[in-house]
Amino acid sequence: MRVRLSIRETRGEFVKRVEEISGQEILACNQCGKCSAGCPAAMAMDLLPSQVLRLVQLGLEEALTSETIWLCASCLTCLSRCPKGVDLPRIMEALRQLVLRKEGDRLELSALPADFLSEAPQLAIIAGSRKYLS
Amino acid sequence: MRYLYFPGCTLSTKAKGFAASGEASARALGIDLVELSQWNCCGATFPLATDNLLALVAPTRILLNAQKEGNHLVALCSICYHVLKRTNRLLREETDKREKLNLFIEEEYRGEVRVFHLLELLREEIGFEELSERVQKRLQGLRVAPYYGCLLLRPFQEIGLDDPEEPRILDDLLASLGCEVVEFSHKTECCGSYLAMNSSEVTRELSYAILHSALASGAQAVVTSCPLCHFNLDYRQGEMAAHYPGFTQIPVLYFTQLLGLALGIESETFGLADHHVDPRPLLASKGLK
Numbered sequence: 301m302r303v304r305l306s307i308r309e310t311r312g313e314f315v316k317r318v319e320e321i322s323g324q325e326i327l328a329c330n331q332c333g334k335c336s337a338g339c340p341a342a343m344a345m346d347l348l349p350s351q352v353l354r355l356v357q358l359g360l361e362e363a364l365t366s367e368t369i370w371l372c373a374s375c376l377t378c379l380s381r382c383p384k385g386v387d388l389p390r391i392m393e394a395l396r397q398l399v400l401r402k403e404g405d406r407l408e409l410s411a412l413p414a415d416f417l418s419e420a421p422q423l424a425i426i427a428g429s430r431k432y433l434s
Numbered sequence: 435m436r437y438l439y440f441p442g443c444t445l446s447t448k449a450k451g452f453a454a455s456g457e458a459s460a461r462a463l464g465i466d467l468v469e470l471s472q473w474n475c476c477g478a479t480f481p482l483a484t485d486n487l488l489a490l491v492a493p494t495r496i497l498l499n500a501q502k503e504g505n506h507l508v509a510l511c512s513i514c515y516h517v518l519k520r521t522n523r524l525l526r527e528e529t530d531k532r533e534k535l536n537l538f539i540e541e542e543y544r545g546e547v548r549v550f551h552l553l554e555l556l557r558e559e560i561g562f563e564e565l566s567e568r569v570q571k572r573l574q575g576l577r578v579a580p581y582y583g584c585l586l587l588r589p590f591q592e593i594g595l596d597d598p599e600e601p602r603i604l605d606d607l608l609a610s611l612g613c614e615v616v617e618f619s620h621k622t623e624c625c626g627s628y629l630a631m632n633s634s635e636v637t638r639e640l641s642y643a644i645l646h647s648a649l650a651s652g653a654q655a656v657v658t659s660c661p662l663c664h665f666n667l668d669y670r671q672g673e674m675a676a677h678y679p680g681f682t683q684i685p686v687l688y689f690t691q692l693l694g695l696a697l698g699i700e701s702e703t704f705g706l707a708d709h710h711v712d713p714r715p716l717l718a719s720k721g722l723k
Contacts, residue, residue, distance in 0.1 A: 323484040329695055341625045344636045371636060375586035375624035380598045394483035405677060407632050410578040414610070421629065421661045422443040423513055428631025430489065 309359030318356055319392035319414065329353050329386045335378030342370045349378060349388055356391065369395045370406065370432075400434040407432035435559060438504045439467035440496060441477050442670070449511075449688070451662040451705015454508045456552055456690035462697045463560055464569065467508060473497050476517040487534055493521035494535050495638035508550045510690065512660035516585035516694040519549045520592050551586065553603050553659060553689070554595060570698030572612030576720050577655045578692070579618050580604035583663045585626060597693040601640065604669040604689060608657060611696040620647035625666040632668075641666045642674050645684055648700075654716055655685045657692060664688065668710045685713035695722050 309315075326375075329350070336348035345368040347355075355363040372392040376404055377388050398405065398429070407428060417425070437460075445453035459465050473496050478638060481489035487621040491552050497671065500507040509515040525532045526545030536542050541546030556565060582601050605615050623644055646665060658664050668686040675681050691704045691713075701723065706714055717723055 321483050321485055340640055341629070341636060344639070352569045371629065371633060373585040373624050373627040373629050375627065375715070377584070377624065380588050380590060397483050412631070421448040421665050423662050424628060424630050424665060425480040426475060427628035430477065430479040432632055433627050
């Protein structure tokens with residue numbers, strides 16, 4: 301894939317929004333990959349967490365269409381191991397928020413199986429609603 | 435010792451046995467957990483978007499209510515503890531956000547209350563050596579895997595309960611009750627958390643990896659302090675058995691259930707019959723019920 305890079309994108313509106321919502325400096329990441337190595341959900345992701353962050357560093361909005369952002373469970377393993385102190389869960393949250401604020405809900409509660417809903421603890425439903433509803 | 439106590443939504447409904455066993459055990463140890471007279475849901479997530487101040491209102495109100503009645507607040511649920519502790523730090527240290535939140539709730543709260551997890555009180559107020567001496571029925575021969583999960587420990591800079599990679603607190607507690615504590619690789623790996631709502635297969639995989647690691651280390655039960663971990667690890671075992679040939683179901687217990695049993699408390703209210711994987715046969719085989 302040929303990607304055209306320019307300062308307009310790498311310091312553009314998209315990157316600024318991600319930095320603003322996450323409170324993180326996107327270029328602080330030096331792509332060591334420790335986050336991806338330790339991410340328990342990486343096996344199910346289309347892009348590794350560090351690759352999603354790389355797309356953001358390059359100003360590429362493809363980051364928003366990756367399934368990875370919806371498979372991050374905010375377990376904070378990457379944050380506790382990042383040698384640069386980058387709070388990647390906050391960046392993932394910013395990407396989710398950019399999608400949710402524009403496109404609306406990612407989850408239909410009424411479509412969940414009744415048995416599951418009657419068994420699921422309240423905090424699963426509340427946390428899921430906070431993460432997947434706009 | 436009297437401590438204000440925040441049970442939270444799940445302990446008041448789906449995890450009543452966790453609450454009952456925790457409250458009774460604390461009482462037996464001289465810790466009187468007094469429920470806050472007014473409380474609401476903590477929100478079950480600490481907002482990671484820096485502009486989402488609204489999600490901080492609920493935990494701020496809980497902390498403010500606690501301040502009106504005392505200066506400590508104890509939680510049993512790992513997630514409630516995580517949310518309250520992080521919100522409290524933010525209110526103490528981030529002046530501009532504190533001002534906005536105080537203006538919104540039209541009251542003044544500056545993060546003065548001290549937030550504890552019951553595990554912390556057991557370690558610091560009682561001490562595990564002392565606890566070991568108070569045990570009535572040693573849980574001899576019970577091999578357990580202490581599962582910490584994520585939010586009880588991380589981020590260390592804000593939670594500070596124990597080492598985020600090599601935690602000991604649950605290991606030490608269980609050892610003091612007489613359990614045989616196994617080392618296993620997945621004690622701080624994620625169970626899938628809220629992915630349960632949107633990605634059930636991924637959640638099953640993550641939870642399976644934890645149980646598999648515990649079983650491979652010879653554990654007979656997994657022990658947790660989080661109702662969401664409990665659900666993910668316990669509820670999906672039927673599915674796991676169908677999916678992974680050779681998988682053996684393993685009971686998942688709250689640390690308070692074992693604590694209560696070891697203290698010789700009548701376990702009728704501990705909710706042992708409510709688990710998907712029934713822990714009672716295992717407990718009975720060790721002379722516990």
